Amino acid sequence: MPIATASQTIGPYWHLLRDDTWSDLTRFGATGDVITLQGRITDGAGNLITDACVEIWQSSPPVSDVFDGFGRAASNAEGLFSFKTLRPEPVPGASGPMGNTRQAPHIALTILARGVTKALWTRIYFQGDAGHDEDPVLSLIPPARRNTLIAHQTKPGVWHLDIALQGASETVFFEI
Amino acid sequence: MSDTAPFRPPVPGSQPEYDVKIYGSTALRAPSQPLIRIAQSITERTGPHFSPARYPSNIDISKVASGEAQGQRIIVEGHVRDEDGRPVPHTMIELWQANSCGRYHHEGDQHDAPLDQHFQGSGRVFTDENGKYRYTSIKPGAYPWRNHHNAWRPNHIHYSLFGPGFATRLITQMYFEGDPLLKYDPIYNSLPDPAAAARLIAGFDINLTEPEWALGYRFDVTLRGRGATPFEDAHEEH
Ligand SMILES: [Fe+2]
Numbered sequence: 001m002p003i004a005t006a007s008q009t010i011g012p013y014w015h016l017l018r019d020d021t022w023s024d025l026t027r028f029g030a031t032g033d034v035i036t037l038q039g040r041i042t043d044g045a046g047n048l049i050t051d052a053c054v055e056i057w058q059s060s061p062p063v064s065d066v067f068d069g070f071g072r073a074a075s076n077a078e079g080l081f082s083f084k085t086l087r088p089e090p091v092p093g094a095s096g097p098m099g100n101t102r103q104a105p106h107i108a109l110t111i112l113a114r115g116v117t118k119a120l121w122t123r124i125y126f127q128g129d130a131g132h133d134e135d136p137v138l139s140l141i142p143p144a145r146r147n148t149l150i151a152h153q154t155k156p157g158v159w160h161l162d163i164a165l166q167g168a169s170e171t172v173f174f175e176i
Numbered sequence: 177m178s179d180t181a182p183f184r185p186p187v188p189g190s191q192p193e194y195d196v197k198i199y200g201s202t203a204l205r206a207p208s209q210p211l212i213r214i215a216q217s218i219t220e221r222t223g224p225h226f227s228p229a230r231y232p233s234n235i236d237i238s239k240v241a242s243g244e245a246q247g248q249r250i251i252v253e254g255h256v257r258d259e260d261g262r263p264v265p266h267t268m269i270e271l272w273q274a275n276s277c278g279r280y281h282h283e284g285d286q287h288d289a290p291l292d293q294h295f296q297g298s299g300r301v302f303t304d305e306n307g308k309y310r311y312t313s314i315k316p317g318a319y320p321w322r323n324h325h326n327a328w329r330p331n332h333i334h335y336s337l338f339g340p341g342f343a344t345r346l347i348t349q350m351y352f353e354g355d356p357l358l359k360y361d362p363i364y365n366s367l368p369d370p371a372a373a374a375r376l377i378a379g380f381d382i383n384l385t386e387p388e389w390a391l392g393y394r395f396d397v398t399l400r401g402r403g404a405t406p407f408e409d410a411h412e413e414h
């Protein structure tokens with residue numbers, strides 16, 4: 001049986017792929033509940049991570065001719081990334097013993113960077129949404145760490161979530 | 177098998193750990209807490225689809241409009257398949273690399289080697305209906321980095337692939353057969369199973385090589401397959 005090819009770090013020069021328009025998921029004309037999603041990335045010593053490739057993928061709203069569901073942004077000199085996208089709706093959960101029938105609105109997010117050997121997987125949820133207590137993914141996370149996945153609104157339409165790759169406030173990362 | 181079935185877990189040893197002692201930059205960037213294993217839902221089983229109409233391909237990195245890059249011209253061809261050997265058709269592959277002198281067209285690269293005004297260093301190709309891809313480039317040079325004393329990255333081309341679901345997203349590097357730097361490279365050697373590292377090496381292929389034009393290298397990529405492995409299948413209730 002073939003075995004899946006190994007991951008290797010994206011390294012410090014991935015910006016050769018960079019196209020900042022990709023951080024705007026509404027660029028093909030998608031309309032709806034438009035939000036800005038941003039955050040700051042730090043390492044285990046609290047240093048800003050200024051060379052990360054941050055990617056998001058959302059299964060809601062569904063992909064269409066005007067909405068790819070996918071975005072990519074570079075973290076900047078302040079360690080900040082920012083996306084413009086549409087607010088997701090609840091979606092079905094995974095079937096099987098670990099799942100239930102419904103997941104709270106969320107967006108998948110991966111961090112790729114120099115010193116990161118394979119994608120770091122996490123999710124962004126939205127503070128105040130219904131269904132967090134029943135969400136099959138949040139339910140797997142010790143309550144004290146759940147807030148590392150929950151963005152808060154800093155002003156209308158602007159949601160913020162800091163990401164710590166390591167340390168006391170370390171973001172919860174998943175094995176997918 | 178349904179085309180929304182979950183993807184298989186990685187084969188043990190086939191993927192790097194996050195914390196790799198020999199690769200210094202991982203020390204402050206690897207999670208210290210255990211990962212939380214989640215069941216793949218629609219968010220992980222589905223993924224973005226890219227079309228050349230919206231994301232134009234660039235299958236010849238060996239030149240720009242104003243002229244041809246310096247260096248050894250190469251053709252790289254291969255197939256993208258899943259762990260069942262099925263082709264992954266119409267999937268986007270992004271590529272980036274150093275020039276023939278080992279310098280990236282990137283402001284962060286301060287290596288004292290010449291830039292090449294005819295080499296931009298990034299490309300984009302799509303697999304065909306049989307999962308085959310092909311592009312033309314120049315062989316990238318080795319370059320120094322500061323991981324340890326006298327550290328040099330072997331010749332390599334960076335790859336970014338998507339596949340059918342977000343869970344199949346893959347960033348990797350393609351190396352070249354016979355490179356003496358491979359045995360000293362902490363990134364290449366970050367894999368627990370040496371066979372997993374060896375699969376990252378493109379082989380020279382005389383049949384891909386074009387007379388009076390370019391050397392040919394073959395590099396196949398395998399993305400995660402869907403569903404249980406046959407071994408696990410045998411234990412499943414149907
Ligand atoms: Fe590189």
